[in-house]
Amino acid sequence: MATRPPRTARLSREAIVNAALTFLDREGWDALTINALANQLGTKGPSLYNHVHSLDDLRRSVRMRVVGDIIEMLNTVGQGRTPDDAVMVMAGAYRSYAHHHPGRYSAFTRMPLGGDDPEFTAATHDAAAPVISVLSTYGLTEESAFYAALEFWSAMHGFVLLEMTGVMTGIDTDAVFSDMVMRLAAGMRHR
Template sequence: MPPSTDPARTRTSGRATKLSRDLIVNAALSFLDREGWDALTINALAGQLGTKGPSLYNHVASLDDLRRTVRMRVIDDIISMINTAAEGRVREDAVLVMAGAYRSYAHHHPGRYAAFTRLPFGDDDPGYAAATRLAAAPVIAVLASYGLDGEQAYFAALEFWSAMHGFVLLEMTGVMDDVDADAVFADMVQRLAAGLRKQ
């Protein structure tokens, strides 16, 4: 029997695998960490999957559709990761593990992290805007253990994200190469926790 020539199938470990939206999105996530955000195109991803670009269009509407879906998945993954890290913890203990988990994610998934921190696609995407706001929810939940709520908790969460992202960005651009980055990071997080206690 001749091998399948169905363009909607690709080969993995010698076996034909039917393409699906989930498979394509998962492949795109791995592609990001290897090649980076700017390299993610339909044709480049199709090549990695051993098929042709048009086959992917059976499952994703466009490159923007794929990139938006990937970014939403990354946000969900980060929220889940932080929730898991902080589960059952409060105050300084929770802040320390959340910060460490955030930094670890950026180190292990630099391409995905870059996707998470890209500018939004535009004001016409309320779903993505809502998802980015939800990313602050795990931090706000921990801040409640300090007695912070409402606007005060939201602003404190923004301070946390700003500090984490700023530090990771400095690491990624080589600014931290000549210092003990672990020690600087630990000191920064302790200062954040101390500031929360004062609030």
């Protein structure tokens, strides 16, 4: 018979969201249920409903936290750098985040980004702000920088997915990644 983890001292919404983030990286998005998370926390599912309204509410909170973490990370690593260096370190940080937090990354990218939730839609647009800020330093207009940020994200996301699904086995992915990011940066200079 499986043993149950020790009961946590006190549940709170923040503790539940933090536990869900850890759970995601270990088990994945599809495995995240109220009962599975409650079991991890050493309690029963109904206890979590004192702090989260539903599984959708929990997943939305997790996604909002992930978006916030990504924004903070990109802002932090890009500060005070030359444009090319900022693009390179932001791309590397994004890639590293995806590899170190695969469940969180999945929460960020796999479900529709926005929809009928204005707060979440705004948060996902804010996630592009650090990249837009750096790309603007290449002399791009605000609109051009926005579209360039979409290109940047598309390239990063595509590369990360190819890596994570094993498509790039046997390839020096670090070298390919660096070359791709530098080509993106060079393209920004020539716009």
